Amino acid sequence: MVIIKLQYAPGRPAEGHARSAIVGVVASGNLEVLLERTLPETECSVEIATPVHGYDEVWQAVVADFVERASPGGLRISINDGGARPDTVALRLMQGVRMMEGAQ
């Protein structure tokens, strides 16, 4: 199992007031993303657990692109990966912040 821990300092806090959200499932080619509004608004952490070795740089690129686009300040994001492709990862991350835009 590869554990990748990434830290960011987004410019804006994530929108909405939902405390947590989960999207996706751990299945072949899929992943689950757990988002929790537990960090200071200027911070964002992303922790990835993946059984696929050798893709650290791809994860860093996909997550950095997501942070740039979504500015998920305050979110602790945790990922259990089932071997998802980069486009699926990007989609799930965007789905996750969209769910956090809800009220609770």
Add this chain to the structure above:
Amino acid sequence: MTDIATRRSASRDSASWFLASARERLAGLLDPGSFTEVLPPSDRVQSPHLALFDLPAAFDDGMIIGRGRLDGREVLVAAQEGQFMGGTFAEVSGAKLVGLLRAARDRADLPVLLLLDSGGVRLQEANAGELAVAEVMRAIAEARSAGVAVVALVGGRSGAFGGAGLTAATCSRIAISEQGRLGVTGPEVIETNQGVEEFDSKDKALVWSVTGGRTRRLIGGADTYAQDTMAGFRDAALFLLERVPAFDLRTLQAEQERLASRQSRLGGCSSATEMWTILGIADPEAVRDMDDEAFIALAAKVKGLDHDGR
């Protein structure tokens, strides 16, 4: 605004149960916003064993438990995620379900809905999983003894096999959709052990004719047939909650009689269509291809489908 809200809820109601994830099923089944999860993903109660096999864990171990409302009525619910490790019973997922059922037994005032979607025991945690299934069956029996209705809803991609088949058979009532499958030994396992001549697990028509929802309904293995939608399973659950047999000697004797009579009537058949012919269905070949409404009308005419056993 009303129009948009209505359309949204209509699309929610007509979404496929088969294709949905466990969380989507709970959202579609229960009253909006009514679900409170016990041990949610943020608690990270996940399998401690899968990392040994270099396999990813899930934050909820593929078992979602909690409490919600079904058409205004308080219920306890458990939903298996069939896409994660085949929805399997393992140490954590099993303990979550056992805990829910024991809570149901102790409270004795809330019915339980089990949204089964499972190939059975997780092989990587086989001993814990087998123990969990035994504990689940005992917990269901104790809950039923305490007067709690335990209703199984079967319509997911992994069906309900192995321990999930046993679990379903222990419930007060079972609802199944056309896509649902119910059994103990799954098709791939039969083929692996007995050979492809005995059972070709790639022959989907064969698999469904033996284990699928329509056969199960017609031979009394399921108590109602649900359309493969959120609304279909909601209606089925509400229907069955009103028709729960007492858990007593009479029910068990009725179940024994039902199974003995089925064995003597249908035990010699080698295909589903043979069974359907004996059940008095005029055109058994048509059962597979008819739409849900036609099938429901047909099942209503078959004698002996509804019984006091279980």
